Amino acid sequence: MVRSGNAAAATMLRAMRSFLGDNDMMAYLAMMAVRLLELHRVLKPTGSLYLHCDPTASHYLKILLDAVFGAQRFVNEIAWKRSSAHNDGAQGAKHFGRITDIVLFYSKTDQRTWNPVYTEYSQEYIDRDYRRVEPDGRRYRLDNIQGPGGAANGNPYYEVMGVSRYWRYSKERMERMINEGLIVQTSPGAVPQMKRYLDAGKGIPAQDMWTDIQLNNRAKEKLGYPTQKPVALLERILNASSNPGDVVLDPFCGCGTTVHAAQKLGRSWIGIDVTHLAVGLIEKRLRDAFEGVQFTTHGVPQDLEGARNMAARGRDDKNYYFEFEKWALSLINAQPGNLSKKGADKGIDGNLYFGAKHEGRAIVSVKAGENIGVSMIRDLGHVIAREGAQIGVFLTLTEPTRPMITEAAGAGQYEVPGLAGAVPRIQIVTIEQAMALRDRAVRLPALRQDSFRRAAKEEDSGRQKAMDL
Numbered sequence: 001m002v003r004s005g006n007a008a009a010a011t012m013l014r015a016m017r018s019f020l021g022d023n024d025m026m027a028y029l030a031m032m033a034v035r036l037l038e039l040h041r042v043l044k045p046t047g048s049l050y051l052h053c054d055p056t057a058s059h060y061l062k063i064l065l066d067a068v069f070g071a072q073r074f075v076n077e078i079a080w081k082r083s084s085a086h087n088d089g090a091q092g093a094k095h096f097g098r099i100t101d102i103v104l105f106y107s108k109t110d111q112r113t114w115n116p117v118y119t120e121y122s123q124e125y126i127d128r129d130y131r132r133v134e135p136d137g138r139r140y141r142l143d144n145i146q147g148p149g150g151a152a153n154g155n156p157y158y159e160v161m162g163v164s165r166y167w168r169y170s171k172e173r174m175e176r177m178i179n180e181g182l183i184v185q186t187s188p189g190a191v192p193q194m195k196r197y198l199d200a201g202k203g204i205p206a207q208d209m210w211t212d213i214q215l216n217n218r219a220k221e222k223l224g225y226p227t228q229k230p231v232a233l234l235e236r237i238l239n240a241s242s243n244p245g246d247v248v249l250d251p252f253c254g255c256g257t258t259v260h261a262a263q264k265l266g267r268s269w270i271g272i273d274v275t276h277l278a279v280g281l282i283e284k285r286l287r288d289a290f291e292g293v294q295f296t297t298h299g300v301p302q303d304l305e306g307a308r309n310m311a312a313r314g315r316d317d318k319n320y321y322f323e324f325e326k327w328a329l330s331l332i333n334a335q336p337g338n339l340s341k342k343g344a345d346k347g348i349d350g351n352l353y354f355g356a357k358h359e360g361r362a363i364v365s366v367k368a369g370e371n372i373g374v375s376m377i378r379d380l381g382h383v384i385a386r387e388g389a390q391i392g393v394f395l396t397l398t399e400p401t402r403p404m405i406t407e408a409a410g411a412g413q414y415e416v417p418g419l420a421g422a423v424p425r426i427q428i429v430t431i432e433q434a435m436a437l438r439d440r441a442v443r444l445p446a447l448r449q450d451s452f453r454r455a456a457k458e459e460d461s462g463r464q465k466a467m468d469l
């Protein structure tokens, strides 16, 4: 008997550990195993799970999923061509270009929701099969209308345009189609055929190799998050395996492509990510794309007290401190220093780029401590000068002292030549102000350009229902 569930997953993990040893892949699989068990537990009987991974992990994850869901619940292994060219295939690399990722598709039961999805016909197929064109430009092909199997299959026998045959349609329906001009005879005496228009077809039922969806570097929807997926990829998945109003969960949601697609398609959604960078980016993405969108963020500070608690935790745990920093930066839409094109420099916690071509740069220094003083403002002034940046933002949890404010004011104003509206060269912004005003807490010259790109506006298909979280 094939087992599945917790014990089967544990057995599988042990087997993999005996083969892999204690390496990074093993740690990753152990992390995934507990999450997959939980995901399976909360999945509805009609629900499906799609797991995106690369080919270095897909074979292990597939076995793990077999153990968690039961091997009979495997539905598809989708090869997704994520880019059309890749450096891996470039000169000198001794392997074929690595341009596909894997999407593993499992379902909780055999009652899964399924809506067929169609892909566009290829030009080659259109040119070959839809060669005929109406005067108004509509393409069509001619289709056989004879009844397969003749009388044995209950097909009616009658005469159409001088040709007597067993036909696929009743005499009444045939007459209707003749009146609509859909039945044609290519030459006198030829067996009549039916016009099938290209624009009336749904396309080709999607197969398990997806080559038609990519997110290239110039794609408009690119936000700057390293592992971002195309919305169309998630739309295909959600359209196939859910209906409007259903709940979609992405437990590793990154910059929020799944929640974006879910919002667009009228699904309720829950996104989880371990980093504040991702959470901040998703909040911004949703607000940019969907006017008036409503959602609740859990696990990030909602008030100053929450921010202080988070900073206090960060004092004992460096990684957690970085999360505080990323969260604080996300409030004003700044990009963490280590994601900056210029790399992580001393004294630079984050960057805000502005101007039409991102030519302007504001350097952000985040302070979570209580001991802040005027020397820190001076230091920020030095960093701006060293970097050739235009503005410095001192983002602080603790209220600044009077000498700090005076020191900042002493740095003067920055003015873009030719543009009205000078702004302070060094700006002190409290976390409280940033929580209230978000990116409006920082004054940048001219038109504000985002560090992470703005998501294009989408038609929102409706508000989420409240979920009992």
Ligand SMILES: C[S@@+](CC[C@H](N)C(=O)[O-])C[C@H]1O[C@@H](n2cnc3c(N)ncnc32)[C@H](O)[C@@H]1O
Binding pocket: 225, 227, 228, 229, 230, 251, 252, 253, 254, 255, 256, 257, 258, 272, 273, 274, 275, 278
């Ligand atoms: C491959 S990315 C997801 C990309 C996403 N599909 C998108 O379009 O942006 C994986 C994400 O999982 C998050 N992550 C890693 N470990 C996690 C964990 N244990 N719990 C929640 N999120 C985690 C990472 O921060 C990262 O954003």
